[in-house]
Amino acid sequence: MKFSYKFSNLLGTIYRNGNLVFTPDGNSVISPVGNRITVYDLKNNKSRTLSLESRYNYTNLALSPDGSLLLAVNEQGEAQLISMMSCTVIHRHKFQTGIRCLSFSPNGQYFAVAIENLVLIFLSPGEITGEYNPFVLKRRFLGGFDDVTWLDWSSDSRLLAIGCRDSSTKICAVNFTRNFRTYNLSGHTDAIVACFFEANSLHLNTISRNGQLCLWECSLSPSDLEDAIKPEIAPTQSKKVKSEDSDNESEDDVEDVVEKQAPKDEGTAATEDQNELKDEAEKQRHPFFYKKLSRHYLADEPRKEQRDVQLTAANYNQRTKVLVVAFSTGAFYLYELPDVNMIHSLSISDYPISAALFNCTGDWVALASREIGQLLVWEWQSEQYIMKQQGHSSEMTCIAYSSDGQFIATGGEDSKVKLWNTQSSFCFVTFSEHTSGVTGIQFSRNKKFLVSSSLDGTVRAFDLNRYRNFRTFTSPNPAQFSCVAVDYSGELVVAGGQDVFDIFLWSVKTGKLLEIISGHEGPVVSLAFSPVATSSTLVSGSWDKTVKIWNCMESNSEHETLDAVSDVTNVTFSPNGEEVAVATLSGNITIFDIKSSSQVTTIEGRNDLSSGRLEADMITAKKNTQANYFSTIEYSADGECILAAGKSQNICIYHVREAILLKKFHITQNHSLDGLNDFINRKHMTEFGNMALVEEREELEGGKVALRLPGVRSGDMSSRRFQQEVRVFCVKFSPTGQAFAAAGTEGLCIYALDKGVVFDPFDLSLEVTPKAVHEALKRLEYTKALVMSLKLNEPNLIALVLERVPYRDIDLVCADLSPEFAQRLLQQLARQLQATPHIEFYLQWSCCLLTKHGNQDGVFQHTGLLALHEVLSRKYEMLNKICDFNKYTMKVLLDRADKLEQENGESNKTLNEDSDEEMLLIRVPENEASQSQFSDEEESDSGSD
Structure with a gap:
């Protein structure tokens, strides 16, 4: 088995904290998910998480206008x-600092960076500036007396608006100028949340936290600004001193002019005249100034429903002149500027909206909430969701793969x-019928339904076609269920009790309780049915x-008991159903043979978890390691290895027979x-001890406490806030063996085999070369060329040989292959079917290969068939929609x-009829004329007679 697993994707974590960024084309949104970054492709309905990560959570993102550079900053600065x-x-x-x-x-x-x-x-490094050294400082500004909250550039990139928490906004020029330094705007009564320039203009809009919107008009246009503030040429030291003196002299000259023009003995009137003259002189000297046009109170509407409402996020689209404001109530409003007309309002949740952003066209607005990890993209014109995703609001406790590996079910x-x-x-359906935490989940073998157990005392079955809860299994007396399992046929469901120590067996078809299996003297924590179709063996750990082995088709009293020496945390069957692996509290993994009930081997893995030291721990990390254990284990698809994890950041892969550690993942x-x-x-260590053990309150007495209660792992449901502990709750291998999933504190991490350029030949000899393959193809020796390409194990070369084989010769080539090459060819066919447009051609290869070698036992591995089935199921679903x-x-x-043919036929018919009538009309006058002429001749003849 190969172990070149690499991080592939992150599911279950949609948004954590920070701002959102749209790509320049407006079709993708970039979201910070903890210490990773996820890109959601809204056009193709896909998402991908970048493989890079930071040492701390990301809080700020910025994307260059051409979309080539991404600047990401974490909470530690x-x-x-990123390219x-x-x-x-x-x-x-x-x-x-941050x-x-x-x-x-x-x-x-x-x-621009605000610190x-x-x-x-x-x-910016690149061709635009000609500077390829990153982070070359150009200028430095003092924003205000308090922290900077917002930065916005003018359209010509010459001015920068800086919003501050001290309710002021400062306008700064990027280049050194002679007549202009900074300009301050005041008028708000709360912290500035956002400020925006108008497109191709210097007019400004500012928004504060209490919902005040101020519209400012600039006295100059961008073209006039270029003449008003001339760039300052870098002078020598003497010239610089002289310019400063000249500036001082000009200020004195202005005051002298004012004093000369205004008499000193006219009292208050003279003072007003002095102020007016001084303002006029200032305007002549500084023609750049702002005038407040209007002030609007946007928080009045949400305050009708709830008091103490704060504006939490805002964004403005310069193209459409539409403003979006979001509030702490979970509602957002769209306004049209400069008239400030409300055009839309919607409430998405009861939690504050942390970020709001328009795309470049202004059609979509992205909204994110940090408290519930929700991210949605709303098209306000059609009032439809482009994307609506939300992860688990608390920790993800259990996961399960579907039989073909297409779906993953998670419970939290x-x-x-x-x-x-x-x-x-993407998450495509959410079931919320449970009223307490979900403890176990499993798919049926036919992928028609899944079952989940919960601490609310119910086991529920969900239909995967209609997406509804069609069965609810309960016990005669209320019990909390800690685990669940489904047999191979999908007809039986079992669940273990956490507080009653019994195992409950139900029928899926009737929903009736068939049997209560007793025998354990402690909570039942794990159940597993045999994966063999002819067996009904059930294994339970407590x-x-x-560990007890039951036969569900017989009486519950007949069972075998295996001594696990320590408390059992998890049990799992091998793929062939002959062995069972048991994880215990001692940190060991014990392998038992089902038929003989004997111990096969023991894996000691306590030291491999290497748990770290918590901030508030009184003991060292070495002492912590002695209490470590594996809480979740899973066999690989071929049954040779075991995947194990627990209260640590490490995931370990062990070889079953050798009982050695093969690889460790962080x-x-x-x-x-x-x-x-x-x-x-x-x-953090002082003379008083560890600073993490000193209780610090965020507010006055009675405020939020930063320390956790002793022994608390997942929170005490109070106002206490502390760092989450790194832990892996569940690990599962994909049925195809190409990936595995790990549900942890970060979310659902997917690790897949590295599909890069890897030279991994099979049964290679000196005469097997790419040149020899091409020569065999020229001689029309297709079987020889295919065998040599399979030995080289290069996908591109194998695809070339497969597509060179004539369609009528596929059956003959498949019959000439040996069983070992037939298995390898099946894996390559499954890989090629993922991206090839020649679907029917490769389906013919698959059909002929399975027909020729499928009747022989042991030719095709279970993983290869599952991989082919997964690809074909995905292609069928995709093409089914297109064909419909x-x-x-x-x-x-x-x-x-x-209809057009009928209309053309009728029109031709009418045209033919019309043409016949015209011919008749043309002929009638000729007959009449001849008749009249004949009658005239007769009259003339009669007259002559």
């Missing part, structure tokens, strides 16, 4: 300059069950230090979580063609 082309970090920079906000200039030459009340402007402590598509990485390096460090930093759409489209076109 560590900045990463979106290669998705790699090209430079790192450490700021002294960053308040980031913003690239519209022309892409600069990016507390300072604003730093750097040159928030009492919800979610279904995720492994290809799009805290009473025993799921995260996010130090915003607790339990990653082995030692406490010296800066095309079927109705073609039906409409054919009906239209028939």
Whole structure:
């Protein structure tokens, strides 16, 4: 088995904290998910998480106008300059403190960084500036007396608006100018949330936290500004001193002029005249100034329903002149400026909206909520959701793969069950029927339904076709269920009790309780049915230090008991159903043979977890390791290895027969979580002890406490706030063996086999070369060329050989292959079917291969067949929709063609009739004329007679 698993994707975590960023085309939105970054492709309905990660959670993102550079800063002030082309970090920079906000200039030459009340402007690396050294400082501004909350650039990238928490807004010029330094705007009574320039204008809109919107009009246009504020040429030291003196002299001259023009003995009137003259002189000297046009109170509407409403996020689209404001009530409003007319209002939740953002066209608005991890994209014109995703609001406790590996089901402590598509990485259905935490979940073998157990005393079955809860299983007496399992046929469901120590057996068809299986003396924590179709063996593990083997078709009294020496935490069957692995509280994994009930081997893995030290721990990390254990284990698809994890950041893969550690994965390096460090930093150690043990309150007495209660793992449901502890709750292998999933504190991490350029030949010899393959193809020796390409194991070369084989010779080539090459060819066919447009051609290969070699036992592995089944199921679902759409489209076109043909036939018929009538009309006058002429001749003859 290969172990080149790499991080592939992150599911279950949609949004954590920070701002959102739209790509320049407006079709994708970039969201910070903890210490990783996820890109949601709204056009193709897919998402991908970048493989890079930071040491702490990201809080600020900024994307360059051309979309090539992404600047990401975490909560500790560590900045990463990321290339979106290669998705790699090209430079790192450490700021002294955390960053308040980031913003690239519209022309892409600069990016501004706000640190507390300072604003730093750097040159962007690239062809635009000609500067390839990152983080080259150009200018530095003092924003205000308090922290900077917002940065916005003018359309020409020459002015920068800085919103501050002290309710002031400062306008600064990026380049050094002679007549203009900064300009301050005041008039708000609360902290500035956002400020926006108008398109191709210097007019400004400012919004404060209490919902006040001020519209400002600038006295100059951008073209006039270029003449008014001339760039200052870098002078020598003497010239600089002289310019400063001249500025002082000009100020004195203005005061002298005012004093000369205004008499000193006219009292108050003279003072007013002096002020007017001074203002006129200032305007002549500084023609750049702002005038407040109006003030509007946007929070009056949400305050009708709830008091103490605060404006939490805002964004403005310069193209459509539409403003979106979001409030702490979960509602957002759309206004049209400059008239400030409300055009739309909607409430998305009861929690504050943390971020709001328009795309470039202004059609979509993205909204995110930090408290519930929700992200949605709303098209306000059609009033439809483009995307609406929300992860589990609390920890994800259990996961399960579908039989073909297409879907993943997750259950969390928030009492919800979610279904995720492994290809799009989106959640497509959420079941919220449970009223307490979900403890176990499993798919049926036929993928028609899934079952979940909960602490609310119910086991529920959900239909995967109609997406509804069609069965609810309960016990005669209320019991909390800690685990659930479904047999191979999908007819029986069992669940273990956490407080009654019994196992309950139900029928899926009737929903009736068939049997209560007793025998354990402690909570039943894990159940597993045999994966063999002809067996009904059930294995249960309990805290009473025993593992029991039951036969569900016989009496419940007949069972075998295996001594596990310590409390059992998890049990799982091997794929062939002959062995069972048991994880215990001692940190060991014990393998038992089912038929003989004997112990096969023991894996000692306590030291491999290497748990770190929590901030508030009184003991060292070495002592913590002695209490570690595996809480979840899973066999690989071929049954040779075991995947194990527990209260640690490590996921271990062990070889079953050799009982050795093969590989260890670290799921995260996010130090915003607790339990990653082995030692406490010296800066946190004082003469009074560990500073983490000192109780600090955020407010006055009675405020929020930063310490957790002793023994608390997942929160005490109070106002206490503390760092989450790194932990892996559940691990599962994909049925195809190509990936595995781990549900942890960070979310649902997917690790897949690395599909990069890897030279991994099979049974290679000296005469097997790519040149020899091409020569065999020229000689029309297709079987020889295919065998050599399979030995080289290069996908592109195998695809070339397969597509060179004539369609009529596929059956003959498949018959000539040996069983070992037939198995390898099946895996390559499953891989090629994922992206090839020649679906029918490769289906013919698959059909012929399975027909020729499928009747032989052991030729095709279970993983290869599952991989082919997964690809074909995905292709069927995709093409089924297209064919249905095309079927109705073609039906409409054919009906239209028939109607047009009928109309053309009727029109031709009428034309023919009209032409016949015209011919008759033409002939009638000729007959009449001849008749009249003949009658005249007769009259003339008669007259002559």
